[in-house]
Amino acid sequence: MSVHLFGIRHHGPGCARSLGEALRALQPDCILVEGPPEADALAGFAGHADLTPPVALLVYAPADPQRAVFYPFAEFSPEWQALRHAAEHGVDLRFCDLPQSQRFALRAAEIEARAQALRTQLPDEAEPDAAPDVDAAPEPAAPAPAGHDLHTDPLRWLAHAAGYGDTETWWDHLVEQRTDSLDLFAAIAEMMTALRDAAGPVTDQLEMKREAYMRTAIRQAVKEGRERIAVVCGAWHVPALAVLPSAKSDADLLRGLAREKVAATWVPWSHGRLTFASGYGAGVTAPGWYRHLWRHQDRAALHWLTEVATLLRRHDLDASSAHVIEAVRLAETLAALRERPRPGLDELMEAVRAVFCYDSDAPLQLIQRALLVDELLGSVPDDVPAVPLVQDVFAQQKRLRMAVRADATDLDLDLRQPAHLEKSVLLHRLALLGVHWGRRQTVRGKTGTFHELWRLAWEPEFAVDLIAASRWGGTLEAAAGSLAAERAAKAEGLPELTALMEVVLLADLREAVAPLMARIQDAGTQTADLGLLLSALPPLVNVLRYGSARKVDTASLSHVVDALATRACIALPYGVRGLADDAAAELLTRIIAADQALRLLQDEAHQAAWFGALGTAAVSDVAHPMLSGRCARILTEHGEWSAERAAQQLALHCSYGVPSLAAAQWLEGFLQGSGALLAHSDTLWDIVNGWLLALPPDTFTELLPLLRRTVATFSAPERRELGERAAHAGGAVTIAPQAAVTVDPVRAQRVLPILHTLLAPRVQPSQETVHEE
Structure with a gap:
């Protein structure tokens, strides 16, 4: 009987390669891997052809799935190579870390203990003299124990002693790029033993329990009569497992630990989640580089720089064979100057920056994203145990041929096609459940409600x-229907209900429509607030617009829209009165959105009632100036008011009897978002220009921030045109007459047949005449 300890870094190609050779030489009959014992039954899937790394073991509490942990594995992870070896050679493999069922219970008890301590420290009623002294100097922090840094980052000291600035680069050169691998684990064990002797005994209770459980698993394998036991664990744990204390001492550490029910499964993982930047404690800086080292052990630098050149050429950047040769020479020279055996990632990236990127950061960002991280998503076979909902989602993704990728991809859908409509429904249902696999993008260059553009990640x-x-x-x-029903039952406001109706119809949850419709009708009849009524209109109008594209019956919904629009038109003249500035600004955005919605609805009766309500509010003396100005603007844009009538209202609000602040607010409501009316009307320009020139200097200075805020909403061409008008005397721009253009009648006649083909009315098929010979 023999026990062989293999101390590894959790994601390192050198360790993985060395471990593979060591296992092939040892031919163990039992392999113990640092990991959750709850996943022992899943270890055999490592030999499945469809389980492609990066993947992760997910261990979660079924009662509260948000309490979950991941154990990631990459192609170059030593633990993954141990799993593959066991699956290919039929070797018994077990995970030997402290079970997550006990760690969940320990974590829950720790959180409860902290909360209880906080409750006991805080008095129910604080006395006035018990308030903390904010001016007092803070007490000096207690010095950290001598071995603190060694326990948190034990390799940092050795890296500094070797002349490296960080642990990652040192470990990469010392271990991950090695080719002589058989003696690696003995050197790691000797190094870690010296480090743990210098750091002193471990005081962290969780670490002590973890190592006690690992030793218990080794004893169990020995008791079963295993002849050659291979233990794959983090390098830091090797000295604690090399010498086994009494079984009673380990049993005492593990006695009395509570357990919780947990479940485990395989899930896809990504290289981006293997990086330090993702917050993963055992992460690496460049998983793409480590994957490259795993696949190209010989002449890794040359292969890497060739991939860099290929990537740059793919993006139309200059990269030739001469660049590759020069970069290889530079990287090898840098490694020799630094007394390193071969170029590492630092030397290669410095050579890339100097040779390929011409000291520019833009190509480096591309290389960082595409090669250093190499955003890759693994895959999991269909027969892996999972909850039914997960299986249903994966089955739909496979049936609809929607590739699951970690990097962002665009998906352009035409809802007139049944397959595209199903994809849209899938994405909307997932979004309703909080799984935002796709995010809607603005559709440009296309019209109609049947286009959707998504970005998937x-x-x-x-x-x-x-x-x-x-x-x-x-x-x-x-699941989506049940969640929608509960949200509808708990919703209190009308806007929340109408927004939910839009989501329900987008997700094609037909059974949830009827009860939600009833809730909207009840809330609409009981709502008198103008802002709520206006906020409810846009989502419902959107539903009516895309109802035909999604084959949704919206007849009953149109009655609800009719009632809400009527109530909003009645409430508008009274709802704009007596408002504070902040409330008026919020209501202004809702009036604009409601106007756009009613314009899309294209109902003459509703538009007539809406214009009547806007007209009453526009001439009201008690309405907030900003809102009455916007009402006048809407009426002018729709042609309900002539430019002369708009000029009369502008002159009225800019007269001497009106406070300057009220006049500025009316102008803000009238002009906000577009200066076209002011730029193209000499009458409006003269009124505003005269009002500004008549303002006293102090008043002008006071109103200047408000005026600047209004003008800032104009587009750049509008601001430029207004500036040109203001630069001329009187604000009028004189346009030089252009020379008359001579028309050639012969050339003009050539265009007429083409124009007739494009613009002539088409004859309906039923009206065509068939001539038989």
């Missing part, structure tokens, strides 16, 4: 969100 954490959402139902449709 799958996050590994979505697996946890789907498991958490499984309490609503076993299928995506059932």
